[in-house]
Amino acid sequence: MQQIIRAKPPAARSGVAPGPAVRHVVVDEASAGQRLDNFLAKTLKGAPKSLIYRIVRSGEVRVNKGRATADTRLALGDEVRVPPVRLAARGEQALTPAREFPVVYEDEHLLAVDKPAGVAVHGGSGVSFGVIEQLRRARPQARMLELVHRLDKETSGLLLIAKKRSALTALQDQFRSRETGKTYAALVIGAWPAHKKVIDVPLHKYLTGEGERRVRAVAPGAEEGRRSITLVQVVQAFADYTLLDVTIKTGRTHQIRVHLAHEGHPIVGDDKYGDFALNRAWARGQALAGHRFARMFLHARRLRFDHPATGQPLELESPLPRECAELLQHL
Structure with a gap:
């Protein structure tokens, strides 16, 4: 369906x-x-x-x-x-546009695309359409296109899509059993302590009064918390910021964003858990010599998994988007 x-x-x-x-x-x-x-x-x-x-x-x-x-x-x-369920009458909405996204890998079993920031992976919750709906319109001949996993709308990078039911099941099993390697590039505020390499803090997901998903860190042993583990490595230190490689061992909603903010180093441009005043300064070009940056600096740059049909290990990589690379050059 x-x-x-x-x-x-x-x-x-x-x-x-x-x-x-x-x-x-x-x-x-x-x-x-x-x-x-x-x-x-x-x-x-x-x-x-x-x-x-x-x-x-x-x-x-x-x-x-x-x-x-x-x-x-x-x-x-x-x-x-x-x-x-009764839904109030709505005006006619535009049809989902057909759109292809940059292909990183494709065969008859799966498709890996490079998702831009600002595009949801699927429609819903105030979004009329996302990557998957646009791909289905662009590929009407495809018998099946289903998301294997998700990325936040604000996050760019590698996104896997299954083209066969067997591939979807096999890949989702790998993701659930944490047999995949997902590494993200994140630019955080402040100097990240080099010795801080593991964040093992439980997370609790809840809904706001408007029905929006939010996540908070809770104390170890808290009944509502789910164990969440994030590995952090410093890639490059700047005067007031740090570029990190972040690998998640568990796949909780907003895990990286909440864990890094909980440690006192929120991600640049994070509109849910970040420094809102600094985000506005970046967006207006006031944070660094007139250089504007109006997105969250979180990019899914590497993904490792076993091919669902052959079992052969695959490692996919996505370079930093242009706006992120340019920001690092300015820093």
């Missing part, structure tokens, strides 16, 4: 309606392995994530007649109870 997800305008209101009838949707091969919230985003076209999380938390959504959580993984043949 591949559908374009169009979010409604922020001013629109939505809610659970008394009709029409409840639907019982059986998970097909194309949706097997998806998280429940992403499955609902496709099924309830145009529903904002805040509504999806609300109906899941309230128990109105059921999987095989039992309660489930937003991150429940669906299996082939599962039956999902989808409650009736």
Whole structure:
């Protein structure tokens, strides 16, 4: 089930309606392995994530007649109870544009692209379309294109897409079992202590009142925390900033951003966990001799995994985007 997800305008209101009838949707091969919230985003076209999380938390959504959580993984043949949802009328929205992205690697099993910053990987939560929807429009002949993993909208770099169900399952198994190597380039504020090479701090994911995802560090042993491990290596030190190589051993939401900010060195340009005043100064060209920088300096630069069909190790690399490389030259 591949559908374009169009979010409604922020001013629109939505809610659970008394009709029409409840639907019982059986998970097909194309949706097997998806998280429940992403499955609902496709099924309830145009529903904002805040509504999806609300109906899941309230128990109105059921999987095989039992309660489930937003991150429940669906299996082939599962039956999902989808409650009736009424969405306010929306004006006609533009169709998803067809767009190709720079290809780093491609064969009949998988595709690796270099995602630019500022582009979501998929539609939803206020975003009408993302990388995957644009690729599907650009490649109508493709039988299947599914995201293997995700990158934050603000993060650039390597993104894997499966072209076969077998490849999707094999690659997601590698990601879940942490058998992949993901390394990011991050420019942080301040002088990172060279001896600080491991961050082992639990993280807790929560929703704001507007339904937006946020993450915070919690004390070791906290019931709501999930163990999260980040490895850090200093690449280059500047007067007031440090370029880091960051490798994640766990794949929590916003893990790098929260871990680095928790250590007192937020990422330059991070609009959720960073130094907001400094971010504005960078965006206006006031932080460094008139040089403007209006994005987050976090780039997925290297990805190691075993090929899902051959088992051969693959290592993909993406150079720093031009604006990031130019910033380092100015520093």
